[in-house]
Amino acid sequence: MTKTYLDFASGAPLHPAAREVLIAAYEHGYADPRRLHGPARNARLLLDNAREACAEALGVRADEVTFTASGTHAVHAGLLGLAAGRRRVSKRLVHSAVEHSAVLHAARWHADRGGEVVEVPVDATGRVDPAAVVAAAAPGAAVVALQSANHEVGTRQPVGEVAAALAAYDVPLFVDACASAGRSPLPSGWAVAAASAHKWGGPAGVGLLLVRRGARWRPPFPVDERADERGIGFENVPGALAAAAALQAVAADRDAAARQHALVARLRDGVRASVPDVDVVGAEHDRLPHLVTFSCLYVDGEALVTELDRRGYAVASGSACTASSLEPSHVLAAMGALTHGNVRVSVGRDTTDADVDGLLAVLPEVVTDLRRRAGIP
Template identity: 70%
Template sequence: MAYLDTASSEPLHPAARETLAAALDRGWADPRRLHGEGRSARLLLDNARAVVAEALGVRDDEVTFVSSGTEATHRGLLGLHAGRRRPGHPPPGPVVATAVEHSAVLHAARWAGAGPVEVGVDRSGRVDADAALAALPGASVLAVQSANHEVGTRQPVTELAAHAARLGVPVFVDACASVGREPLPAGWDAAAASAHKWGGPAGVGLLLVRRGARWRSAFPVDDRDDERASGHENVPAALAAAAALQAVVAERDATDRRQRALVDRLRSGVARLPDVEVVGDPVDRLPHLATFSCLYVDGEALVTELDRRGLAVASGSACTASTLTPSRVLEAMGVLTHGNLRVSMGRDTTEADVDALLAALHEVVPRLRAEVGL
């Protein structure tokens, strides 16, 4: 099997596997307890936080481990929104978000009664910066992803954050697609990431809240020393996530060059198929991800046929792939949504894997079209 869906979940990194096995024997206790086992777990948790902070270039006290990237997104965004409330003042304004944000951002804003105000994007998936700036006055939060989960296009976070800061609007950055692969963009007040995207264990999210940011929990507060978290952290998994992040950041430049070359090879080969649209910015993008759409082809059928040939790829929206509904990200971009595939390279992906996928596509796409009389 050639696994080409690492944008969804990266296989466990060897550094994470080794660390997790060792930490299971030492990090199982509640790190808030004062006995020896609790102190041992607390030491491991503090070490994990320090490793993550160094890898991301942030402060230790800005890092909180939560249960997922989705939880980190909810807590980060809604905490900034709640932080805008003032006694005796009108409720905070709406969340301003790009139209291609992950559904966790949009659902959270709606749950809080905060809009969102969605700002359009161009055909590459990049937000209309002028429209975003025009929507900022009166906003409670600006939500802008570091790069898109489905097409890889980077967003102008730093530029928008500078304007937002002048207006006193905090910025939430969904960095789940990019952490481990690229440095954090400047200008965030809160950010979210997810360990399984970089080869850490599933069930570990990162909530980053900048020191000094006006953040307040939008959920019931737990009686723990970090109000940004709730419950007993999975200490072994947090340490394994930190070890994987440290490893992938150390390997990042070499991995970037290799994966970018593989994606360029794929994009070039796919473009030779008739009635296929390759989407996303061809240059200013994440290095490992390529998305394209095949006219007159059902995405589910395409995924199934490729899976039979040992090629694991994704179709549909990144946040609702199980429904195989048309991608709202591609719809917002105004590009073809039929038969879309998202292909993402991993640590072990080779040119032979890419060539096998191209050969299969050149066989399967015409056959599927012929089956429906085209």
């Protein structure tokens, strides 16, 4: 059966622009860019080009961009590096209750080493109150972590407003932009940010660590004997170049956000209209354009995803960061939303109206059948 892929929030298929560049880069970018011979200088040129292209697409300086082994590593290094740079000022790390598990694990690592961690609650849409963030951080927190938008429900956070308020207390802001980078401009006011290439159609295993010039960032882990202290190990030069090519192509598609926003709006309305006892979560309008999450009462999420997959639709369920074990989502729990029977649908550059209509046609049948099996009339 032909699968309709609707899990772009977890990872997008390799963009055609990235595929072409990746093949060529493997032929010319294999050498260590820190060496002095000819092949190494070629690799260095490719790496510098990738850095320049990513910087231009994201609106940052090229010397603020470091390629990492993953978005998760960029989050860990970025957040803990800011905490390390501020350790003489404070040991308090503040984050929202709906951050990705990469942030939560970094916060736990920080706490295990004597740090203090404060979690800020969110409202029913998954959005923080800027005043609550500032109250938790001021005076004198080491760092605040606030995602640009949520990986599971798409709600955008008031990053610019929070950053402006924190500036009065000289508290730096770390932003996890993995869910939004490439789809929308980076928010303002951050000191360090992280992004992940596979979210926008670049190859998996390439992350971006963005450190603003002047930010008090220090290496939180053992360093490497390389020119850029923010990076560890031999850079994936072909991967970086392919990530940059995909990012440029996605950023140049001016109409993508509007197309995807319309498809998701159609999904939100269709699910509400056709499935009884369903909770469609997240902000209605101020959200990422490409994803929607809903939960169906009296239905097991794993069974729902499995049955939809049997009918040709690949969707996600559970927490965005622990979906392999299908644990209840800490994001939905923090929002006070239904955590079981959860489905996350995300559209991409090739998703069509027919794909959405097809899912809406089979979803009520699947939910009804699963409820019948569970003895629910």
